[in-house]
Amino acid sequence: xxxxTVQDLxxxxxxxxxxxxVMAVDHVSFTCNDGEFMVLLGPSGCGKTSTLRMxxxxxxxxxxxxxxxxxxxxxxxxxxxxVAMAFENYALYPPLTVRENVxxxxxxxxxxxxxxxxxxxxxxDVLDIGDILDRRPAELSGGQQQRxxxxxxxxxxxxxYLMDEPLSHLDxxxxxxxxxxxxxxxxxxxxTVIYVTHDQVEALALADRIAVMDNGVLQQIGAxxxxxxxxxxxxxxxxxxxxxxxxxxxxxxxxxxxxIFSSFDYDLNIQLPESLMVSARxxxxxxxxxxxxxxxxxxxxxxxxxxxxxxxxIYESLxxxxxxxxxxxxxxxxxxxxxxxxxxPRETVGVSVDWENAILFDEESGYSLNSNGD
Amino acid sequence: xxxxxxxxxxxxTLIWLALAGYAVFALFPLIWVxxxxxKSHIDIISPVPKFIFTPSLENYKAILFGGQSMQYEAGQTxxxxxxxxxxxxxxxxxxxxxxxxxxASYALARYRFRFKDDIAFTxxxxxxxxxxxxxxxxxxxxxxxxxxNTYVGLIFVYQLxxxxxxVWIIRGYFEDISVExxxxxxxxxxxxxxxxxxxxxxxxxxxxxxxxVLAFIFAxxxxxxxxxxxxxxxxxxxxxxxxxxxxxxxLWGQMxxxxxxxxxxPLILAIFIQKYLVRGLTMGAIRG
Numbered sequence: 001x002x003x004x005t006v007q008d009l010x011x012x013x014x015x016x017x018x019x020x021x022v023m024a025v026d027h028v029s030f031t032c033n034d035g036e037f038m039v040l041l042g043p044s045g046c047g048k049t050s051t052l053r054m055x056x057x058x059x060x061x062x063x064x065x066x067x068x069x070x071x072x073x074x075x076x077x078x079x080x081x082x083v084a085m086a087f088e089n090y091a092l093y094p095p096l097t098v099r100e101n102v103x104x105x106x107x108x109x110x111x112x113x114x115x116x117x118x119x120x121x122x123x124x125d126v127l128d129i130g131d132i133l134d135r136r137p138a139e140l141s142g143g144q145q146q147r148x149x150x151x152x153x154x155x156x157x158x159x160x161y162l163m164d165e166p167l168s169h170l171d172x173x174x175x176x177x178x179x180x181x182x183x184x185x186x187x188x189x190x191x192t193v194i195y196v197t198h199d200q201v202e203a204l205a206l207a208d209r210i211a212v213m214d215n216g217v218l219q220q221i222g223a224x225x226x227x228x229x230x231x232x233x234x235x236x237x238x239x240x241x242x243x244x245x246x247x248x249x250x251x252x253x254x255x256x257x258x259x260i261f262s263s264f265d266y267d268l269n270i271q272l273p274e275s276l277m278v279s280a281r282x283x284x285x286x287x288x289x290x291x292x293x294x295x296x297x298x299x300x301x302x303x304x305x306x307x308x309x310x311x312x313x314i315y316e317s318l319x320x321x322x323x324x325x326x327x328x329x330x331x332x333x334x335x336x337x338x339x340x341x342x343x344x345p346r347e348t349v350g351v352s353v354d355w356e357n358a359i360l361f362d363e364e365s366g367y368s369l370n371s372n373g374d
Numbered sequence: 375x376x377x378x379x380x381x382x383x384x385x386x387t388l389i390w391l392a393l394a395g396y397a398v399f400a401l402f403p404l405i406w407v408x409x410x411x412x413k414s415h416i417d418i419i420s421p422v423p424k425f426i427f428t429p430s431l432e433n434y435k436a437i438l439f440g441g442q443s444m445q446y447e448a449g450q451t452x453x454x455x456x457x458x459x460x461x462x463x464x465x466x467x468x469x470x471x472x473x474x475x476x477x478a479s480y481a482l483a484r485y486r487f488r489f490k491d492d493i494a495f496t497x498x499x500x501x502x503x504x505x506x507x508x509x510x511x512x513x514x515x516x517x518x519x520x521x522x523n524t525y526v527g528l529i530f531v532y533q534l535x536x537x538x539x540x541v542w543i544i545r546g547y548f549e550d551i552s553v554e555x556x557x558x559x560x561x562x563x564x565x566x567x568x569x570x571x572x573x574x575x576x577x578x579x580x581x582x583x584x585x586x587v588l589a590f591i592f593a594x595x596x597x598x599x600x601x602x603x604x605x606x607x608x609x610x611x612x613x614x615x616x617x618x619x620x621x622x623x624x625l626w627g628q629m630x631x632x633x634x635x636x637x638x639x640p641l642i643l644a645i646f647i648q649k650y651l652v653r654g655l656t657m658g659a660i661r662g
Contacts (some may be wrong), residue, residue: 079563087554092575093555094555105561108559326567
């Protein structure tokens with residue numbers, strides 16, 4: 001077991017077609033503590049997999065350093081560092097059965113047979129692959145292959161575990177269950193894990209800390225609650241959270257002690273609570289973005305409690321909850337509601353917003369006003 | 375769609391007849407040679423082609439053990455030597471090509487390096503350059519290097535036939551293996567060599583076998599290199615068969631017997647490996 005330290009990690013690809021260099025990973029630095037479950041989160045092409053592969057030693061490092069424990073592993077061969085990895089496209093050995101695939105890394109390192117059997121039993125239980133042990137990868141569904149691949153990773157007694165979208169091909173029920181199992185194993189064994197995903201729900205559910213990446217740049221790193229409640233910039237705010245955060249472009253003006261946020265695009269003026277103004281001092285008359293999460297906006301039945309009235313655009317009932325899109329003075333807002341509401345398009349509903357939970361961003365830099373720009 | 379899946383019976387019959395016709399056309403020379411090898415000289419030179427005759431093993435006896443053949447002198451008893459030459463040269467050429475070509479094809483499939491495509495193309499160009507175009511310079515070179523009429527020289531020049539074939543086909547097989555499989559093995563604790571021998575090679579084994587047989591057949595069938603760069607010590611049996619044509623007569627029967635024996639090794643190999651051969655040439659794919 002070990003911590004992982006990444007310093008100014010950079011990956012530059014040579015793009016043959018445009019004869020130019022592409023910076024896939026741009027000076028990324030972070031530390032994943034011993035026993036920590038860290039999730040690299042970002043949209044596809046953001047450099048999270050490249051980062052993971054450089055840590056694993058599978059990708060040449062263009063610049064920067066990777067330490068596992070106290071050892072600089074930049075130039076170590078993958079075989080010389082004790083790293084286990086689950087690949088997104090499974091990477092199972094076609095001629096071997098599931099059983100042989102799962103125990104392969106143990107055999108390769110010469111573990112005694114009895115121990116291998118015990119380990120195998122554990123993994124089989126966790127991943128529920130007991131009934132397919134004697135089949136070959138070609139006879140398995142994508143989800144089954146993915147579980148076998150995950151099994152081959154977690155069966156090892158490695159310093160660090162690297163997982164590249166290990167649940168992406170599972171159907172939703174199985175994904176949820178395997179996610180829970182992963183979490184449970186981690187709570188039990190406290191291994192160092194770096195987990196790559198584009199699924200923010202997965203990240204929020206699994207991570208001790210989330211590192212959000214975009215365009216090869218590390219945007220923010222922090223506990224799930226922190227990243228969710230205090231996104232550092234517009235990208236993080238928009239990427240995390242389902243349905244995504246509402247954004248309104250506008251500017252602040254202060255008159256007679258009240259602070260009004262006026263939208264540029266709509267005839268919408270919002271009185272901001274004092275708490276929000278703490279960080280917004282001196283930002284008057286500048287271009288800002290006001291962000292508010294759908295679960296901080298409410299639909300109210302009793303008209304007298306409503307701050308505003310909105311027009312229903314579309315309503316989706318999702319079983320547990322409902323997602324309502326309304327227009328308030330023409331400005332689109334997404335609202336999280338209860339399910340099974342009978343709402344028709346163009347119907348008028350009351351809308352109430354907890355503006356103290358809103359976040360202000362600088363439109364130009366994209367940074368949250370709370371973040372002091374760093 | 376029923377129409378596309380099942381051919382109409384009439385259409386099917388026509389296709390069947392066409393294929394049968396082609397099979398007769400393609401196989402007739404072979405059958406004729408086999409028949410000839412069991413005929414006596416009189417039967418062979420009979421002005422009316424004879425389909426019914428008394429078979430005899432005289433021709434085979436003559437080429438394998440020498441001695442009198444009918445009323446003619448058996449001028450040829452070197453056939454066994456030529457057959458042995460063919461075996462030595464062809465098998466060595468294929469083995470050498472595998473030793474050099476498999477690592478080369480792996481490198482071409484897996485690594486990025488300067489002039490990679492040029493090197494790959496150079497290999498291929500060996501194949502489409504007509505042998506006759508390069509044979510004179512090679513002949514002169516071989517005379518000077520004392521490689522003329524040696525096994526080593528012939529094995530070397532046969533690389534022009536076997537190496538491109540092996541490099542290009544095996545390269546495709548290696549490319550079909552997902553890189554991640556090899557990377558997973560590296561992380562599981564295998565060295566580069568371990569990955570190559572324990573993961574990559576076993577995965578291309580079926581392709582390797584069929585390609586080796588294919589290379590063997592091409593090399594075995596070669597005529598021009600042996601004819602010009604070899605001499606009576608090193609002639610392969612393709613060239614050796616010519617020896618049955620002498621000034622006073624042509625020993626048709628013995629020539630036919632020699633031909634039949636000569637085509638045996640590739641024929642047997644091809645039949646054994648037929649299933650893989652078709653797969654290897656058409657798909658070249660191993661799905662992970």
